Amino acid sequence: MEMEKYFRVDKLPHIWCPGCGHGSVMMSIVKGIDKMGWDPEKVTVVSGIGCSSRAPGYMNFNTLHTVHGRPIAFATGIKLANPELHVIVITGDGDGAAIGGNHLIHACRRNIGINVVLFNNQIYGMTSGQYSPMTPEGSMATTSPYGNIEPPFDLCELTRSAGANFVARGTVYHLPKLDSYIEKAFGKEGFSYVEAISQCPTYYGRRNKMKTPLEMLEWQKKNSIDIKKARDLDSEQLKGKIITGIFAERDDEEYTARYDQLIKSVQGGKE
Amino acid sequence: MEMEKYFRVDKLPHIWCPGCGHGSVMMSIVKGIDKMGWDPEKVTVVSGIGCSSRAPGYMNFNTLHTVHGRPIAFATGIKLANPELHVIVITGDGDGAAIGGNHLIHACRRNIGINVVLFNNQIYGMTSGQYSPMTPEGSMATTSPYGNIEPPFDLCELTRSAGANFVARGTVYHLPKLDSYIEKAFGKEGFSYVEAISQCPTYYGRRNKMKTPLEMLEWQKKNSIDIKKARDLDSEQLKGKIITGIFAERDDEEYTARYDQLIKSVQGGKE
Amino acid sequence: MTERVKLMQGNEACVEGALDAGVLFYAGYPITPSSEIAEEFAAKLPKVGGKFIQMEDEIASMGAVVGASLAGKKAVTATSGPGFSLKQEIIGFANMIEAPCVIMNVQRAGPSTGLPTSPAQGDVMQARWGTHGDHPALVLCPNSVTDAYLLSFQAVNWAERFRTPVILLLDETIGHLRERVILPRKDEMVITNRKQPHGAPGSFQPYDITDEDLIPPLPPYGGGYRFHTTGLYHDETGFPSNRPEVTSRLLNRLHEKIDKYKETLFLYETYGLRQANQLIISYGASARSAKAAWRIAREKGLLVGLLILKTIWPFPEEIVAQAGHDKNNIVVAEMNRGQLIGEVERVMDKRIPIRGAQRADGVLITPEQILAKLEGVN
Amino acid sequence: MTERVKLMQGNEACVEGALDAGVLFYAGYPITPSSEIAEEFAAKLPKVGGKFIQMEDEIASMGAVVGASLAGKKAVTATSGPGFSLKQEIIGFANMIEAPCVIMNVQRAGPSTGLPTSPAQGDVMQARWGTHGDHPALVLCPNSVTDAYLLSFQAVNWAERFRTPVILLLDETIGHLRERVILPRKDEMVITNRKQPHGAPGSFQPYDITDEDLIPPLPPYGGGYRFHTTGLYHDETGFPSNRPEVTSRLLNRLHEKIDKYKETLFLYETYGLRQANQLIISYGASARSAKAAWRIAREKGLLVGLLILKTIWPFPEEIVAQAGHDKNNIVVAEMNRGQLIGEVERVMDKRIPIRGAQRADGVLITPEQILAKLEGVN
Amino acid sequence: MPKKGKVEIKESWCKGCEICATFCPKKILGLRNDGKMEVKDPENCIACNQCVLRCPDYAIKVEVIENND
Amino acid sequence: MPKKGKVEIKESWCKGCEICATFCPKKILGLRNDGKMEVKDPENCIACNQCVLRCPDYAIKVEVIENND
Amino acid sequence: MARYEIRLSGAGGQGLILAGIILSEAVVRFTDKEVVQTQSYGPEARGGASKAEVIISDEEIDYPQVNKPDFLLALTQEAYNKYNRDLKEYGIMVVDERVDIAMRGGPTYVVPIQKLTQEKLGTRMVVNVVSLALFNKLHEVVETEKLREVVLERVPRGTEDLNKKALELGEELAENLNQYKIKSKEEEEEE
Amino acid sequence: MARYEIRLSGAGGQGLILAGIILSEAVVRFTDKEVVQTQSYGPEARGGASKAEVIISDEEIDYPQVNKPDFLLALTQEAYNKYNRDLKEYGIMVVDERVDIAMRGGPTYVVPIQKLTQEKLGTRMVVNVVSLALFNKLHEVVETEKLREVVLERVPRGTEDLNKKALELGEELAENLNQYKIKSKEEEEEE
Numbered sequence A, B: 001m002e003m004e005k006y007f008r009v010d011k012l013p014h015i016w017c018p019g020c021g022h023g024s025v026m027m028s029i030v031k032g033i034d035k036m037g038w039d040p041e042k043v044t045v046v047s048g049i050g051c052s053s054r055a056p057g058y059m060n061f062n063t064l065h066t067v068h069g070r071p072i073a074f075a076t077g078i079k080l081a082n083p084e085l086h087v088i089v090i091t092g093d094g095d096g097a098a099i100g101g102n103h104l105i106h107a108c109r110r111n112i113g114i115n116v117v118l119f120n121n122q123i124y125g126m127t128s129g130q131y132s133p134m135t136p137e138g139s140m141a142t143t144s145p146y147g148n149i150e151p152p153f154d155l156c157e158l159t160r161s162a163g164a165n166f167v168a169r170g171t172v173y174h175l176p177k178l179d180s181y182i183e184k185a186f187g188k189e190g191f192s193y194v195e196a197i198s199q200c201p202t203y204y205g206r207r208n209k210m211k212t213p214l215e216m217l218e219w220q221k222k223n224s225i226d227i228k229k230a231r232d233l234d235s236e237q238l239k240g241k242i243i244t245g246i247f248a249e250r251d252d253e254e255y256t257a258r259y260d261q262l263i264k265s266v267q268g269g270k271e
Numbered sequence C, D: 001m002t003e004r005v006k007l008m009q010g011n012e013a014c015v016e017g018a019l020d021a022g023v024l025f026y027a028g029y030p031i032t033p034s035s036e037i038a039e040e041f042a043a044k045l046p047k048v049g050g051k052f053i054q055m056e057d058e059i060a061s062m063g064a065v066v067g068a069s070l071a072g073k074k075a076v077t078a079t080s081g082p083g084f085s086l087k088q089e090i091i092g093f094a095n096m097i098e099a100p101c102v103i104m105n106v107q108r109a110g111p112s113t114g115l116p117t118s119p120a121q122g123d124v125m126q127a128r129w130g131t132h133g134d135h136p137a138l139v140l141c142p143n144s145v146t147d148a149y150l151l152s153f154q155a156v157n158w159a160e161r162f163r164t165p166v167i168l169l170l171d172e173t174i175g176h177l178r179e180r181v182i183l184p185r186k187d188e189m190v191i192t193n194r195k196q197p198h199g200a201p202g203s204f205q206p207y208d209i210t211d212e213d214l215i216p217p218l219p220p221y222g223g224g225y226r227f228h229t230t231g232l233y234h235d236e237t238g239f240p241s242n243r244p245e246v247t248s249r250l251l252n253r254l255h256e257k258i259d260k261y262k263e264t265l266f267l268y269e270t271y272g273l274r275q276a277n278q279l280i281i282s283y284g285a286s287a288r289s290a291k292a293a294w295r296i297a298r299e300k301g302l303l304v305g306l307l308i309l310k311t312i313w314p315f316p317e318e319i320v321a322q323a324g325h326d327k328n329n330i331v332v333a334e335m336n337r338g339q340l341i342g343e344v345e346r347v348m349d350k351r352i353p354i355r356g357a358q359r360a361d362g363v364l365i366t367p368e369q370i371l372a373k374l375e376g377v378n
Numbered sequence E, F: 001m002p003k004k005g006k007v008e009i010k011e012s013w014c015k016g017c018e019i020c021a022t023f024c025p026k027k028i029l030g031l032r033n034d035g036k037m038e039v040k041d042p043e044n045c046i047a048c049n050q051c052v053l054r055c056p057d058y059a060i061k062v063e064v065i066e067n068n069d
Numbered sequence G, H: 001m002a003r004y005e006i007r008l009s010g011a012g013g014q015g016l017i018l019a020g021i022i023l024s025e026a027v028v029r030f031t032d033k034e035v036v037q038t039q040s041y042g043p044e045a046r047g048g049a050s051k052a053e054v055i056i057s058d059e060e061i062d063y064p065q066v067n068k069p070d071f072l073l074a075l076t077q078e079a080y081n082k083y084n085r086d087l088k089e090y091g092i093m094v095v096d097e098r099v100d101i102a103m104r105g106g107p108t109y110v111v112p113i114q115k116l117t118q119e120k121l122g123t124r125m126v127v128n129v130v131s132l133a134l135f136n137k138l139h140e141v142v143e144t145e146k147l148r149e150v151v152l153e154r155v156p157r158g159t160e161d162l163n164k165k166a167l168e169l170g171e172e173l174a175e176n177l178n179q180y181k182i183k184s185k186e187e188e189e190e191e
């Protein structure tokens, strides 16, 4: 793959910390675009605010770095205004699951043709390490100095329930699988959600007894469990585990396609 | 049941239209409170904005009519500030599922001890009949003059996935069952969500070939299907149906109880 | 031409004006008293191949509108007080990234839920200062249904021309009023489209100002020019920078691109200014009452002038100063506890008495109230 | 007493001040440069039996704070520009229902994402006008870490006393600054608690003004008084009403309950005002540079006075007019493109030149910039 | 032994939606000219309370009458 | 026949996180004093591309060398 | 016609707002007069009293609100109670026969509009169009056929015949209006 | 001491911000001087150069920012490049030996701080405390024991011994600082 085709090489190296997993996930997305053979002119990458949301700046497409939590709303406008565009949203567990949770579930419900990739580092990186709605219970963070008492979301369950056409979770450790989920997601019409477990050694790792990026990858490896295996386990056994795999794969009609039909019928069927 | 104990009788009759289902649901809630034997002084009812959200004004407790979409946020503050209070949230499909969707799922996730009752009339009543995220596909509304093309949420699925301790859906037609769901919900520690299918003859009914409240009740009757039976049907067969019954019944630890433990441990275990 | 004489509601006229200006996208969330705008767009946009979407809230609506604008469509949203408050963050973003879009706010009485079906002009200062940080604002106030049509059309044009969010600030009275309108023929209306880049895509810098007008071109996504956009301070390439010379250059230009054209942006009406020793200043629905008060005062033989503002932000300092400097009484009529009067006070000399004819109880201000503030009325 | 001499950060001082004033509840959403406030509360509240919650966004945080306040706890939230914009709707609600609470906004450079870690004072007008509809505002600006402590304490007291949201408007410079602070002994600090009703619960009307102070008592939920609260216009019983006499009575009282006490609310410092023919006015971090400029100017023998405002809203009109009326040059130093200067212009006579020493590029304004606006500096 | 009931309609609260009438197994309720419900056939009430349960406006009360036979 | 590879590290992009070294099956990569990676044992590279896949900073390229034997 | 203020009031759902709009549209389309139309909004308008107001004038209409109606229609007691207060002293008042009214000076007509509508047309649904025609005939704002044109465009399909009959009934009532006139205070005193 | 401005710079993660805070706290607790401390924030501070600044003064410190440091420490090239510009002409500069510097007038010391820290203490983690002690000894801001007291309160548990050694190393470097002095431009020119 040619770097220049998809990256703004002059902007690299990226601002992410040494060993941050976000670089790996960004590459995974680019590989997905490459595999789809999409014309980069027709690709739009939208993000919110966060370390993860800085990714579009490095990616050589139409890129939009919006406000915290709302990239899916902007993306909805873009996709509906021009359904020809391939619209990818890059978001974080803060951006996408905390402040942006509502837009996420509504986009799932509408099943609008947007591909969301959520970089889940289980912490607010950009703001220096507060807990997020996906921080595991008991974890240390700057705003949970005595250990986090909030149960985290399983956002794959949630997006599936909300109606997304495709839902999967991978990890940076299991990178080739992550690549394949993203590729499948991009291949779907309709809304897709891929969650990539990424590592934030700087703010999550250091406070949670994983000083190096490697320890964090090790943790991903040890705690991941395939969704098929997970089905045989109860919620107690699954506590703290990362369930990976494909959660939903449907072919419900995409929203902008429906809208186009509506226009046709209102206009009296003229093409 | 003594009306005066639980209602502000001088405020009645309520402003709801003839045949509006909201009055029935409000009574169901009051019956639930009565059955629990809660001291009315310790009950706080919080709502957003909408026809449904006008209910607290008629109810003789501590009542708070907040802003559109955010009653659960206010309720979270109330419950956490004083866990002794029984905090009930009354919301609508606009208030709770459109603008307020995020607060709903986050409250489920935290499993905070709030009882949410969502009056689902499948339309924005207060603003005169725009479609909501729970309006059935194809329905007519002022903002879907050619029929609604958005698939509705199954909010019971969603709240279950998000972690609520108790989730159920009933209808005004099947009122005694609705009563029993609300009673069960109130009996749970932790977060509960009860969805009550209510009828809006004025804005939903008239536009959708159900001119009278009775036709709407008839529709509820005909389209409802018990969750146990629904399990044997596929999504095509379930399209447009109202699945009723209990979706989730768990006993995960309630949030403010966890917080109290945290305080104890921080303060060094002193009681 | 008679086809353009109609009975029309203010909210409907906003939609007609926007459609005639080429709007093809609407995202919104219903709220009284603006909902008819959404409803009209929902009915009419599909007919012209445009898109209407009801989003999950006002924030999402504002986001979708900016997104659609970047995708190349002229885009509008509408709301009222509570929703206007929610949109503020992204209005600031639109300002910063220079996304053309129109926000219609049909004012009702606030604060908070207030009086949802009652008229007010309580969001006048918010329309100027509602989002955080320094930013310019372009805000138009119609005082009739015809005005609603014309200013809506103008708002879309200016949004495109200046690459900026434009706020159309109605009030419940004008939004819900039905009246006889006489609209210009469509072929008399001049539509403005956003500037497009000319150079090679490779060398395109999205915030590079080659033209004197200080406004960078804006190609649509998918149109052959790839670029990056961020709400962070950014340089000409569109990428973030915190160098003080870059940040001050950007912020200055955002203001100057509008200040430079101020003179052409000031829309207003005047009545009997020359032969007057007193002046009434008003805007929006209040201007209707002001007009009546002015008429009655004139009938009584008082030398009163009337200045009706349609552009309220940027505030037409010179026009107000000019109209008021030789008067010995200025009455500012508005439906709030005194908002735009502060600007009048700011630009006028202290020796001229300035009085507010104000009303904020949910009732349209009356001509009598305004008359009472004039001198020599019995 | 030496125990109260400390090295403290501005954000930390806000937390200390609030805790000392009896705050037991914090809800917030992290944002630079305010996050340390959340972090400190997260660590300290459980120790005193209080509650900290990180909500899903700023809107929810604001809602939770108002909820907790009604449940009887003194409650605080903190944020910065983008989050402050989001909180506006519920700030208006808190105004309307008269819920005591404190909102801390540590300003960074806007608009939009702007410069998250750079100082600015761009939200000054927003703090006054950010929510829709007419409403009063009580806004305090600390210019040192000691001030941050004292004004935070004061803000909580005033919120409780006046049943109103109070805004503590910091900036990145003061929020992140660590300096030596000397705090009063705790037993010297007087805590204000909200007024409680006395009568029988049956006859309790939550908005009935029996006292001259215009402020109704506020019992906590569960405390034996049941009542209804709404963001709609409401009468003394708390239930909605759209009768003009009721709506105007409520809106007037909301303003008057603060206006009445204006004199006691104006906190400010003055330096060398008497022997001065020029005046510098400033607030917040800019006041630090203004103080330096004033010192240097004095050293140069210029007759310059300095007025540092700590209460910026309500705007201390008389104090500014008094300090400025006999000067022949007024310099308003602020980190924006001119916000509070508009108020100074409004209250001063046109013949006195008013100059802005302004900076909005993310860098702390320098003493030199301010000096340059004085007359007679070579 | 079948119960008997005495139905009381609070006119100021009744909005005439006719829900009670439909659910009444004895069909003894009907709409008056002025849009309020009335008990057309008071004798036949069996105090089943369906109308009370169903009225969304709490406008109906049913008192069980002693059955003296 | 086992492939051979030539590893090239783009120093200005490398942040020294050591992920590549860990995933390298031949353990030929190591941290230099200045915090950048270097190829300690270039001969042993088998062009498996693990380091390329794993480097979150895209700082490694591996060229497959013709295996001439 | 100088500024003439009309207030049509009744219960929410009686269609008086539509009547106001139809009247205004007829004025715009078939006269050179200015017209503005306003109405009550909000949840209050749903169950209880509701009103539509129209101002017709030869001159520009600046202040757009009806403050002292020249004409008041009140179909229900609640509407009458709420909206009769500001009627001009010699303004015309038309009320349904079931409305209890206070004695007054101006021309006052108590008409069994609802009853006759029900009796003659078999439904009360078109009481708004009956009232509209009554008003129009009385004031001769536009010609009968013109009004009919607008009405037929605006009413739901399938109800055209019914509405035509409603128009006729309204005109008939207007023509016989004097029989419904009640004595004014003064007239009574004169007796 | 009149206003004295100190800038400690290096790579993010080297702990210089903590060093700045410790210094400031020592001033507050053990002297009567005023002190303010600021630092670089944001993502920029994460990977690249980072700085902590302290102003110490006998008088009130109004303008709180360091504009022309009297003392600059630069542990990395990037920090030096970014932050050396405004150093006062005769301000003191201490840089790590691996930093390439331009010739200048004021007193300049090129010290192998990082290397010696690594060699003598077996880790570079405490290079911040070494630098802090060096600065403190040089300027005698507070007594050695006082500084140690604050350091030991602020560093992670279990690192006390290491930090004590770091303090000693820093002081030792300060005492021998002259051996690291390089010739100034002028001195060079004088030769």
Ligand SMILES: Cc1ncc(C[n+]2csc(CCOP(=O)(O)OP(=O)(O)O)c2C)c(N)n1
Pocket: A049, A050, A051, A052, A053, A067, A068, A091, A092, A093, A094, A095, A096, A119, A121, A122, A123, A124, A125, A126, A127, A132, A200, D029, D030, D031, D032, D058, D082, D083, D086
């Ligand atoms: C409205 C608003 N609220 C809060 C912030 C501050 N903020 C910026 S990024 C962020 C969290 C980022 O977390 P996440 O999305 O998980 O991304 P990460 O940095 O961990 O990759 C927050 C809270 C903001 N910029 N805007």
Ligand SMILES: Cc1ncc(C[n+]2csc(CCOP(=O)(O)OP(=O)(O)O)c2C)c(N)n1
Pocket: B049, B050, B051, B052, B053, B067, B068, B091, B092, B093, B094, B095, B096, B119, B121, B122, B123, B124, B125, B126, B127, B132, C029, C030, C031, C032, C058, C082, C083, C086
């Ligand atoms: C921020 C904001 N946006 C929009 C509105 C307008 N609004 C009031 S109620 C409502 C919808 C109500 O629908 P629902 O919650 O389903 O209640 P219903 O009236 O149907 O019972 C809307 C959109 C508002 N008041 N505030």
Ligand code: SF4
Pocket: A015, A016, A017, A018, A019, A020, A021, A022, A051, A052, A121, A125, A126, A199, A200, A201, A202, A203, A204, H046
């Ligand atoms: S703070 Fe965490 S998420 Fe952000 S760049 Fe560093 S390692 Fe990555």
Ligand code: SF4
Pocket: B015, B016, B017, B019, B020, B021, B022, B051, B052, B121, B125, B126, B199, B200, B201, B202, B203, B204
């Ligand atoms: S509009 Fe609908 S939801 Fe609202 S009161 Fe009437 S029937 Fe009920």
Ligand code: SF4
Pocket: E005, E007, E020, E023, E024, E025, E026, E027, E028, E029, E044, E045, E046, E047, E048, E049, E050, E051, E052, E062
């Ligand atoms: S109690 Fe039963 S029988 Fe009697 S009126 Fe009610 S529904 Fe009918």
Ligand code: SF4
Pocket: A019, F009, F013, F014, F015, F016, F017, F018, F019, F020, F021, F037, F054, F055, F056, F057, F058, F059, F060
């Ligand atoms: S993985 Fe990449 S960034 Fe990390 S050490 Fe290896 S080459 Fe450097």
